[in-house]
Amino acid sequence: MKLRILLLAAACIISLPCHAQQKTVKKNAASSETLTDASIIELSKAGLGDDVILSKIASSQSNFDLSTVKLIELKKAGVNSAVINAMMSKLNGAPPAVAAMQTTKMPQGRKASLSLQILNYPYYFDNAGNAYKPIEKASSGMRTKNKAFGYGGAEVFYDIDGAKSPIRLNGADSVSFVINTGNNPLPELVLYKLKVDGQKRSAIAMSMSVFSGVKAPKNTIPFNTVQLGNGLYKFVFTNKLAAGEYFFSGKPVANSTTVDVFAFGID
Numbered sequence: 001m002k003l004r005i006l007l008l009a010a011a012c013i014i015s016l017p018c019h020a021q022q023k024t025v026k027k028n029a030a031s032s033e034t035l036t037d038a039s040i041i042e043l044s045k046a047g048l049g050d051d052v053i054l055s056k057i058a059s060s061q062s063n064f065d066l067s068t069v070k071l072i073e074l075k076k077a078g079v080n081s082a083v084i085n086a087m088m089s090k091l092n093g094a095p096p097a098v099a100a101m102q103t104t105k106m107p108q109g110r111k112a113s114l115s116l117q118i119l120n121y122p123y124y125f126d127n128a129g130n131a132y133k134p135i136e137k138a139s140s141g142m143r144t145k146n147k148a149f150g151y152g153g154a155e156v157f158y159d160i161d162g163a164k165s166p167i168r169l170n171g172a173d174s175v176s177f178v179i180n181t182g183n184n185p186l187p188e189l190v191l192y193k194l195k196v197d198g199q200k201r202s203a204i205a206m207s208m209s210v211f212s213g214v215k216a217p218k219n220t221i222p223f224n225t226v227q228l229g230n231g232l233y234k235f236v237f238t239n240k241l242a243a244g245e246y247f248f249s250g251k252p253v254a255n256s257t258t259v260d261v262f263a264f265g266i267d
Contacts, residue, residue, distance in 0.1 A: 035062040037070055040087065041077045049174035050080050055224040055236040057086050064091050116180035120187045122235070122248055122262045123178050124169060132178065135167045136263040140249070142205070156205045158249060160261060163196050167264040171243055175266070176236050183231040187250060191221040194245040194263075201245050201263070221246070241266050 033039075035057065043053050064087045074084055116123055116132055123132040140158040169175050181187070192203035204217045221241070226234045247263035 033060055035060050035064070037065055037074060037087075040064075040079055040083060041074065044077065044079045044083065050082055052174070052236065052238065053080075053083050054086050055226060055238065057083070057090055058226055059224055062087070062090050066091055116178065116232070119180055119182045119184070121179065122189070123180075124167070124175070124264070125178065133167075135177070136165045136247075138162075138247070138261050138263055139258045140247075140261045142257055142259065153208055155207045158192070158203045158205050158247075158259065158261065160201050160247070160263065161199065162201065163199050165201075165245060165247075165263040165265040168267050169264055171241065171266045175241055176234055178228070178232065178234050181231045181233065186225065186233055189235075189248045189250060189262075191223060191246060191248050192217070193219045193221060193242075194247060195219075196245060201247070203247070203249070205249075243267060 040053065040057075043056065066084075066088055071084065074087075075081075118134060121134055121137070123134050125131075126133050138160040140160045143157045143159055144154055145157065146154045179186070194201040194203050196202075203219055206217060207215045222238055224236045224238060226236055228234050243266050245263070245265050247261040250260045
């Protein structure tokens with residue numbers, strides 16, 4: 001039975017990140033909720049950032065009333081002009097990414113592509129420096145921890161050195177990331193909330209047992225993907241990130257014992 005668990009762990013290590021990303025995409029893409037003017041006003045009054053509201057508009061069905069009277073009501077209710085533009089774009093069938101670009105100070109088009117020189121690498125936008133900056137890249141080892149000599153199941157961990165990432169982001173800001181794929185397919189990335197143990201940061205990649213089978217971890221963070229242009233994508237979080245350590249994990253290469261991760265911390 002122990003051998004069966006270990007073989008199951010080895011077989012699933014390669015497929016897990018792909019599975020987790022697919023689950024995230026389906027969760028973000030599929031929404032039966034229909035947004036209305038009242039929905040947008042509620043989201044705005046709740047204090048959600050424009051990025052979050054724009055992402056919600058992009059990924060949801062809508063039934064907006066943007067008559068002159070309703071536009072005035074939206075403005076009086078404190079809804080940002082960029083959000084109203086996104087509502088109008090959605091109503092008119094225009095790509096929501098156009099409206100999303102109007103709410104950011106980030107460089108656009110060719111200038112943005114040149115700023116993001118490393119392909120398939122998440123960058124954050126430093127408002128103070130008005131520039132893109134890469135987050136920490138590390139190579140994570142993969143570790144399997146057996147429970148009750150394997151009879152109680154097992155957990156697979158990603159581990160990286162260091163108790164904290166040198167990349168520190170302000171939790172009070174609207175945190176998002178941009179990636180340049182060079183017009184290639186968007187890479188499969190999963191965001192994990194990490195546990196700090198001494199001088200290591202760890203994430204449970206999956207857990208398994210002979211009774212419940214393989215389970216996806218509970219420490220993954222969902223995010224929406226908004227296309228800004230050719231090969232340029234923005235990752236926007238549906239909920240505010242709590243203080244702590246995080247990393248994006250890529251998909252492991254077959255027979256590899258390591259995986260590339262991109263780390264940052266929220267203060």
